[in-house]
Amino acid sequence: MTREWFGVTNAASVPSDVAWQLHALLDHAKAGRWSSMLQLLEQRPQWVNATRLGGASGFTPLHQAAYLGASVDVVERLLTLGAFKSLRSAQRQRPVDVARQRGHHHLTALLEPPTHLVSPSFLQDVEELVHTVILGRAAALVQQHGVRLPPLDVLLELQPSELWVPIPGMYGGFHVRLAVIADEPIVVIDSWVRVVGGSQERRLVSRAGVAVLHLSDPV
Template sequence: MREQRVMEWDGFTLRSSLKPRFAQARDRLADAARDGDWAAVADVLGERPEWVNCPRLESRSGYTPLHQAAWHGAGTATVEGLLAHGALRTLRTNHGERAADIAARRGHHHLAALLRPVVRHPVPPAEIPVLQGHLHRLIRHRAGLEDGSDLATQHALRLPEVAALTELAHPVCWFPVPGMYGGFRITLDGRELAVDSWIRVIGGSERTDRVTPWGARLQEGEALP
């Protein structure tokens, strides 16, 4: 049986969190998308397909390549290529716009059908931000440091969005956390999330916690404070 693809949620936003060569490659991707150089975008994504949903490092707009394609009114073949790489239609910019919203605002009606979000695993809309809030609390708790801070905040990571899981054929994402030597495998399970996490350098660190609309429940059975 063919193993189903798991989306990687790349949460890096700070240049200082990446090795220079990776930061430079991210810059090339962002510059190419900004300039509408879709051949250059394809070249970078050919090597790093997990960056398809990444905005520019330290971005003020939060535009991903798909948002830029919507802004430019790129051809349908270009947009289809980004979607084939795993571009998410549900992602919003820092101003709350999805790619479909940007295309509509700029009059690029030929992209309307392609960019319309497709929800494969419905969750009541009012519950999505609630689940997301509990998930983010759990991530910060699990990635916590002895001084009371946490690795997600320390690196200003862009944390996974629950809406993104609703549009995936296989509603699972992997979220690596720098300094944790591991990360989180997040699975949308109906109206709940199963959150597997581990730290590779610590034996027996694997655990599964649950996130529901009513809060995060730790593997031990207690609620996350």
């Protein structure tokens, strides 16, 4: 099952009960109320990488666990629920950086992002292009709802390396995945709009730029 990215940061873009639950989730994480946090995440696992609506720190529950030095059991449960090790805060810190800075060395090995055959430098090189493709189709909605676009590093933590990025108001979104063509890594972006009879587009993103692919062509 493809993992779904929750990137909305504008409280006005979600129902009030959802906003309340999200605030409660991040409050539990910030206060170290791990049982309450995990209980909420068991019901809403898609929020495991959420940040506070309207917040400035960019801390996810995993960042908070790293900051407070939670037990290995708590961190392992967050990872099982889908927490990303490579997400960075507003200060560009990954959870492992936070744990190391705070002296919580019992967590550093567990929080170290995995190695991958695809070089992280490739993803860093093409991330801006991928975000440009998304903004080219949904810039107004991304701005309206304060959508935090996913860093491509998270694809290296997924098997298969793919992510669904819904955009509120688009009635669809973007399916982003890693692939290899002629021994070269690329990012494939399929986008859907489920109105006006439906609309689908595909783009291939590499260091060479962005290419349009006919949807009947295999990748």
